[in-house]
Amino acid sequence: MKILVTGAKGFVGKNLVAQLKNLGYNEIYEYDREAEEKLLYDYTKECDFVYHLAGVNRPQSEEEYMEGNYGFTRKLIEALIQNENRAPILYASSIQAELDNPYGRSKKAAEDLLFEFEKNHGNKVLVYRLPNLFGKWSRPNYNSVVATFCYNIANDLPIEIRDPNVVLRLVYIDDVVDEFIRAMNGQETRKGQFCEIPRAYTIRLGDLAEMIYSFKQACEDLSVPKLSDEFVKKLHATYLSYLPKDKFGYKLKMNVDHRGSFTEFLKTPDRGQISINIIKPGIVKGNHWHNTKNEKFLVVSGKGVIRLRRVDSSEVIEYHVSGEELQVVDIPPGYTHNIENTGDADMVVIIWANEPFDPNKPDTYYLEV
Incomplete structure (x- = not known):
């Protein structure tokens, strides 16, 4: 035609x-x-x-x-x-x-x-x-x-x-x-x-x-609007098309210590939060549990082991994970858990949590696996 x-x-x-x-x-x-x-x-x-x-x-x-x-x-x-x-x-x-x-x-x-x-x-x-x-x-x-x-x-x-x-x-x-x-x-x-x-x-x-204006604020605090609303999704896409070229990229706050780093990436009001956890070789992170908060771990680089134990049990569950074979591990509420880097290079973990982190109500309690 x-x-x-x-x-x-x-x-x-x-x-x-x-x-x-x-x-x-x-x-x-x-x-x-x-x-x-x-x-x-x-x-x-x-x-x-x-x-x-x-x-x-x-x-x-x-x-x-x-x-x-x-x-x-x-x-x-x-x-x-x-x-x-x-x-x-x-x-x-x-x-x-x-x-x-x-x-x-x-x-x-x-x-x-x-x-x-x-x-x-x-x-x-x-x-x-x-x-x-x-x-x-x-x-x-x-x-x-x-x-x-x-x-x-x-x-x-x-x-x-x-x-x-x-x-x-x-x-x-x-x-x-x-x-x-x-x-x-x-x-x-x-x-x-x-x-x-x-x-x-x-x-x-x-x-x-x-x-x-809320879209502009969202870019600054890492949040994403409720995109299940069709009009919001389309208007948000339109707003992003008018961003000045020097504002396409923005730095994230990396919380760095001797164990590696933890960086928040995205937050949503109804779909939770995504963060990036980098773990040095031989380091164990975690050893805590949540009442309602639940998470998904995905190792995309390196290798390690994720351990979980229900807080009222002595049984330890292990998942060996690697960036060479991607798999998601769910962390249910009521299970204390940790993740250890068993490799010789940094391990990179993508973490999804069902809610953005609230410092006034962290729902995180220390307990060794």
């Missing part, structure tokens, strides 16, 4: 083109405002499907709205007619088309032109009135409050909130792209005359800002 994408360098266009290529579509005609106008004629001669994403939303004058949105749509249609091409057209319109403002009127005029084209020439037309979009590669301080908040907060810049109670309706870019690709394959989501993205989220502006 040969696919024409107008506005290919825009926010939606870049994400769509990237995913089409991921899925193996190799004949993609990328048309943008810098391209020669003749290319539009050439592309409409060959294409089997048109994603019409090009548009104007921040012009120098109001007249540019109509010229960029309605005018370019007319050029696209004329090129298809000249080439006698019956390719379907998917048009990225806006919920602003319902409003009486210069931008909305220009998008509505383009919609009407496309529906008239469908009626007269038979090309299938799919019109999506998109709400506010968010996701990677959206330009901050342009037309996306999510992009602006994510960029400014990640870069220690202030944000402006005029009314924290304004309710936003948001759609995630990957959901847009998935729907657009389904539409190309004849599986669009219809709502009357128009099509829609089937998954959307609503949030107060003030709550949005608060959530993004």
Whole structure:
């Protein structure tokens, strides 16, 4: 299939083109405002499907709205007619088309032109009135409050909130792209005359800002937000895409002594904590037990032995472990336990605990195995 994408360098266009290529579509005609106008004629001669994403939303004058949105749509249609091409057209319109403002009127005029084209020439037309979009590669301080908040907060810049109670309706870019690709394959989501993205989220502006600030704090205290919430997961991924390049990496606090080191890596509110334990040769660590806390040990380098004993029993259970044959050993509550490095090199252990460490309630009691 040969696919024409107008506005290919825009926010939606870049994400769509990237995913089409991921899925193996190799004949993609990328048309943008810098391209020669003749290319539009050439592309409409060959294409089997048109994603019409090009548009104007921040012009120098109001007249540019109509010229960029309605005018370019007319050029696209004329090129298809000249080439006698019956390719379907998917048009990225806006919920602003319902409003009486210069931008909305220009998008509505383009919609009407496309529906008239469908009626007269038979090309299938799919019109999506998109709400506010968010996701990677959206330009901050342009037309996306999510992009602006994510960029400014990640870069220690202030944000402006005029009314924290304004309710936003948001759609995630990957959901847009998935729907657009389904539409190309004849599986669009219809709502009357128009099509829609089937998954959307609503949030107060003030709550949005608060959530993004919490992501920034999470990076600083090693925590991870509750990613079982679909919107939180998508917004968190969006925030990370705006991190400045010098903040991709950050150092961890290593608690070092003669036995090796212990370093906290990740903490979650509902999925526990991951830490890295490095143990020197011949060293034994542990000899303690927990009432409720439970752990999983995974040796990824070196070799050693994990010993466990139920606190009311004399029976010692041993697991010989090695980075050469990975296995997880569960440490149940009520079992005192230790781990010994029996090799001649440092042993590296990944430890998962069911809860982040709380110094006020450590639930850790010394007892020799």
